[in-house]
Amino acid sequence: MLTARSPSAPIGVFDSGVGGLSVLRHIRAQYPNEHLIYFADSGHAPYGDKSEQYVVERALAVTEFLLSHGAKALVVACNTATVAAIKAVRARHPELPVVGVEPGLKPAAAATRNGKVGVLATARTLKGDKFLALREQISAATHAEFLLQPAVGLVDEIEKGDLQAPAIHAMLEQYVAPLLDQGADTLVLGCTHYPFVQDGIARVLHAHGRDDVTLIDTGDAVARQLGRLLEAAGLLRPELKPDATLRGYTTGAADAFALAFVQLLALRVAVEKVDV
Template sequence: MYKIGMFDSGVGGLTVLKEIQRIVPSSHIIYYGDNGNAPYGDKTEIEIRELCLNIGKFLYENEVDIIVIACNTATAASIKMMKNKFPIPVIGVIEPGIRAALKVTQNKNIGVILTPASAKMGAYKNVFDVIATKAHTLTEKGCKLICPMIENGWEEHYGNYLTDEIIKLYVEQISDEIDTLILGCTHYPIVENNIAKYFKKNIVNPANETAKELLKELSMIKPKNLTNTDPKVEFIVSGNSKNFTVFAEHFLGKKIDSIYELDLQVTGRKV
């Protein structure tokens, strides 16, 4: 059985986890939600990279076979460094999302909504310029409020009206020429239905393509632990576990049996 390590700044990576469990159901997953340091979108690239390397070290020491950076901002800031530092495969969510958008766009005009930190780093633009043709264009739009809104429990504290107004604020700034919109933060698929009210064309959720990329990578390696055990997910959070658990159980549609609170800025012990 493969042991998969994955992390996000909070609950957004659950959108990727859900797809991984669907495509790779027989797996042991360690999910680290760094909600104690959320949102990443307001931090500097150096701060984000340091957080990611600490989490990567933690996952590697827990003998995972592969690391999934289930966060766009973290992918942009740290994937190259993490690939160099850890002798196991490391995959992110940016390139799979771009490849999916290139498949569905009709007029070659692609947009992406993402966190301010991701936009500042040119998270999608840098990768897009490498893998897309010159005929394709990409426009990035930083969205400061969506990720914190979701982390703070948008259904309870914001309601559909205010949620829609916040999303509308950003989506209405997207050019009419764009026919495909990438959800460039793993939190955003959680409110995809709200986004779809204002963007009526193609919407790309990179989570599915990331899970497919994971399956491809796993097919090329052997698991470190060949013991056959029941599939499970261990959740670890750096902040409040109660709020995370309530949201995760609602989103995943199942009870969470294993969750720990562990701030890696204080201690780096294994679970």
């Protein structure tokens, strides 16, 4: 069995559901020869309306599962879990390369032209101490104004898989329009689910005559940071190996998760339901 410190071991990626697949696609694109395991904790989703302690417990349980399957590194591909639990994960496993995701406030502050940045995220992310500290830090350094908008229920709708559903369009209008009304010229997609409805957001922007609004998705930056940590630890898998594998696990319905791989990434992946 491969050890967790072997370059040939897999990278573990997890989210409360399918949203982290938006990060996974960047990882696959940048490191196509790496073995990957994706864990969707759909049986316990969404995290956004759970207590911080609950999210911490789930993150630690999923981390243990991924380590038991040989993971050499961990990507917490969930904004809510990063805000609530990444400190606890790193404390429990200080030897493990761990990358989290957080709303792209810094690149948004650099991109904005009028200093007003809308942040679309779950309520749990926007209330987290880590996020609030980041907001204060970036705001003080750049004088950008961050307009916070919790998108209640949007993750649940995206999880259903029909990205063109009227309910999703109605929610995007409900949550994006107020940010535009306040003058935001940059919009942070503060949840890994949201890049999958980027086309829907673009339609809302167009309907309001705001095609000039910049959208910030941090998936690419997360993948690059993962690569830096793996290289520093000597854990990058040797190149020119075309046999990279991708496995899926979920605490929800395996067939629904397998369908999500097809719908969102055009991939057919073997998925196993587990009790974690």
